Amino acid sequence: MLDLTRIRAETPATARRAYLHNAGAALTPAPIVKAMKDYLDLEAEIGGYAAAAQEAQQLDGVYASVARLLNAAPDEIALVENATVAWQMAFYGLALTFKPGDRILTAEAEYGANYVAFLQIMRRSGIIIDVVPSGPNGLLDVGALEGMIDGRVKLIAITWVPTNGGLTNPAAAIGRVARAHGIPYLLDGCQAVGQMAVDVEALGCDMFSATGRKFLRGPRGSGFLYMRRALMQKLEPPMIDHFAAEWVARDRYELRPDARRFENWENNYAARLGLGLAVDYALAIGLDVIEARCRQLAARLRDGLSALQHVTLRDLGPNPSAIVSFTHERVAAADIVKQAAARNINIGASDPASTRIDAERRKLPMLVRASPHYYNSEDDVDRLLALCAELA
Incomplete structure (x- = not known):
């Protein structure tokens, strides 16, 4: 209750x-704000590195919290600055593999920030953006999606709950189509996380991006990416540093085996702490x-x-x-x-x-x-x- x-x-x-x-x-929530302020006070007292080391167990626990929220594994979670970075790391990583004539399928209610990225890669790589029509009720027409698939479709990218219109697209039905055809499926869950239950296994998505600041009630400047392990091992991040990849020889690096390959060394640990606490707060109430x-x-x-x-x-x-x-x-x-x-x-x-x-x-x-x-x-x-x- x-x-x-x-x-x-x-x-x-x-x-x-x-x-x-x-x-x-x-x-x-006030308890989360206080915890973030306390962490900043700790940084002011002993320095950022020492504070992160002292609170390492709680900070590392954020991966497990987000994984519980999504029904994923902790190694499939990357913690990043915002949902845009999360979405872009997934999309631009895939874009490295695109060739002229490859197709992206998306929705009529796709968010502007995502669509301009599609347009940029269209200009760079000669891909084709195909918009799946909506049915009379506004939902993406899953039957039409199925009929648009051919061997050139390399990505299905959908916003689950668009920024306006109250719409909730049939994300799980889209996932079943994507799985049946072996097509990577990127789901923007910004407006869904925190207001409804999210189960990436049931949704069938390979990638899921979200922010902390919206219905999850976390701080601004926090977000996360879920990357299915099977896809992660095949995907090169669009950019890396020595946190994402170890410099093992003068002419060689090795990517991390987990989703943290999509992160970089520096981040806002107070915001990360707040994100984890916001997830735990929502889970305690019950989605x-x-x-x-x-x-x-x-x-x-x-x-x-x-x-x-x-x-x-x-x-x-x-x-x-x-x-x-x-x-x-x-x-x-x-x-x-x-x-x-x-x-x-x-x-x-x-x-x-x-x-x-x-x-x-x-x-x-x-x-x-x-x-x-x-x-x-x-x-x-x-x-x-x-x-x-x-x-x-």
């Missing part, structure tokens, strides 16, 4: 504001409990918005996530965000360029994006609904 009183007490800002911007950056609460609050918000004049929900899919997107026919999204902030309600906006193909297909303007989390109360949601009801 969710102990909302304790959780909100450990999230002090909830007493002052309705924080509904968790798809951007969630509020970190099934968290997911149920997130969906409950998001449904309350959608139901309330759908009853308002001049408001249009922009969400897709039969089982939408806790990312609620909408527009008002008379008030711009940016103005709604500002008016909400003036009332201590934190929400965000999503630019069409973030998911350009989906936005152009649906003719979307800038969207308001509200993303409740398990620590929110029903009153938080109702405060936003009251604001929207008053918009001229």
Whole structure:
């Protein structure tokens, strides 16, 4: 059972504001903030190297925590600066093997940061980017995906929960197609981790990237990459240092045997500590409990918005996530965000360029994006609904 009183007490800002911007950056629990501050104090007292050595057991334990979160093995986890680095290490490592005419299959709602990387490799290597169409409900059409596969497809790369639209793509069904055809499968899980259970075995993905700062409630500047062991042994990272690879002879190096080959020597140990604690915090509550609460609050918000004049929900899919997107026919999204902030309600906006193909297909303007989390109360949601009801 969710102990909302304790959780909100450990999230002090909830007493002052309705924080509904968790798809951007969630509020970190106070015990985790304190632990990170204590670690920085330790660095200030004895130096960064000594602090890392003293806390090595807890810092190394972050690999096991992330592995438990994903149902993976610790040696399949790399801890990196953010989700972008995680995704790029996987994608650009694979890109080293691409040849002209090779194909990437992706989704209409693919995130802009990923798509520009596809375009860069298209320019460099002459690959082809093919977008799998969506079905009537907005989900990627798995049947169409299957029909698009041939011997030139070298990667399936999908965003599981896009940055807007509430969509939850059929990640596990995509994984079954990828496995059946022996095609590497890169899954962007940024908006999924922390709001729903993630099992990389059930998903069938070979690579999974995520951040700490969103629904996981960890610090900014933290992220991780899961790399399936079988693929890892075949993949050369796009860049390395002497942490990723040992310099064994003047003309030779040997890559690490684990996923840490995708890391580098220097990192933010305070953020790493916070990431591990955030994972443990979520696991202690239970991802099934968290997911149920997130969906409950998001449904309350959608139901309330759908009853308002001049408001249009922009969400897709039969089982939408806790990312609620909408527009008002008379008030711009940016103005709604500002008016909400003036009332201590934190929400965000999503630019069409973030998911350009989906936005152009649906003719979307800038969207308001509200993303409740398990620590929110029903009153938080109702405060936003009251604001929207008053918009001229």
